[in-house]
Amino acid sequence: MTPTAIDTERSVRTSGLTKVFGEGEGAVEALKGIDLDIASGELVVILGPSGSGKTTLCNIIGGIDGATAGTVEVAGVDISREAPGRLSDFRRDHVGFIFQFFNLIPTLTARENVEMIVEMTGRGDKGRIAELLEAVGLGDRMDNFPAQLSGGQQQRVAVARALATDPDILFADEPTGALDLPTGRQILELLQDLNAQGRTVIIVTHNASVAQIAHRVVTIVDGRVESSVTNEAPARAADVTW
Numbered sequence: 659m660t661p662t663a664i665d666t667e668r669s670v671r672t673s674g675l676t677k678v679f680g681e682g683e684g685a686v687e688a689l690k691g692i693d694l695d696i697a698s699g700e701l702v703v704i705l706g707p708s709g710s711g712k713t714t715l716c717n718i719i720g721g722i723d724g725a726t727a728g729t730v731e732v733a734g735v736d737i738s739r740e741a742p743g744r745l746s747d748f749r750r751d752h753v754g755f756i757f758q759f760f761n762l763i764p765t766l767t768a769r770e771n772v773e774m775i776v777e778m779t780g781r782g783d784k785g786r787i788a789e790l791l792e793a794v795g796l797g798d799r800m801d802n803f804p805a806q807l808s809g810g811q812q813q814r815v816a817v818a819r820a821l822a823t824d825p826d827i828l829f830a831d832e833p834t835g836a837l838d839l840p841t842g843r844q845i846l847e848l849l850q851d852l853n854a855q856g857r858t859v860i861i862v863t864h865n866a867s868v869a870q871i872a873h874r875v876v877t878i879v880d881g882r883v884e885s886s887v888t889n890e891a892p893a894r895a896a897d898v899t900w
């Protein structure tokens with residue numbers, strides 16, 4: 659599989675993005691003026707050491723958190739000054755999240771975990787849930803609870819759940835962090851396939867090997883973009899090792 663061609667249409671643009679947590683002496687300036695453009699259909703890996711601001715950046719682009727200063731445009735919408743209610747509409751309509759520890763509801767089956775998102779958001783098609791779970795390789799495990807599934811299988815449920823609302827942009831925060839190498843690699847293959855189908859994919863990680871599959875690697879250090887490097891020949895996820 660070859661990674662998808664990049665559409666020139668812009669998916670994300672941040673300008674002077676700043677985030678300060680807390681006030682006074684205890685204030686932490688997590689982002690110190692981030693200027694970043696991500697094209698529609700790009701697979702971007704955001705790399706950086708622990709505490710550099712990766713998750714904060716992702717949360718603001720994804721509409722989970724607000725900025726202190728600067729602007730954030732996603733899919734043509736300036737979300738930096740949106741009220742919290744409007745931000746949740748934006749998330750529902752445009753964004754899918756995949757987290758390191760899966761964040762599944764333990765008392766719901768794989769199928770019900772995905773169904774819940776469709777019900778909550780009013781987006782997506784309940785009739786497509788079985789198809790989505792099959793597409794992530796869980797056709798025969800749909801009626802299992804999270805505790806009956808391996809870590810990799812749980813992460814697949816999380817991917818299916820993120821896809822259920824048909825988002826424009828998929829965010830994955832350390833999607834391989836809790837997984838062993840073969841299983842983590844399978845999740846990366848899944849993300850690379852979804853990108854090849856045209857979705858913008860943003861992966862946050864401190865695992866430098868994951869960067870090999872990216873069209874572009876953005877390195878964040880101490881709340882600033884240290885570098886943005888285009889990868890002329892992204893690796894196939896199946897070939898990545900760490």
Ligand SMILES: Nc1ncnc2c1ncn2[C@@H]1O[C@H](COP(=O)(O)OP(=O)(O)OP(=O)(O)O)[C@@H](O)[C@H]1O
Pocket residue numbers: 679680686687688706707708709710711712713714715864
């Ligand atoms: N809610 C918060 N309140 C106060 N400080 C915060 C909050 N969230 C993050 N921070 C601080 O902001 C800085 C950036 O944190 P962030 O989680 O974005 O880093 P990261 O690069 O994702 O780290 P990691 O790889 O460890 O997850 C850190 O100094 C962190 O302690």
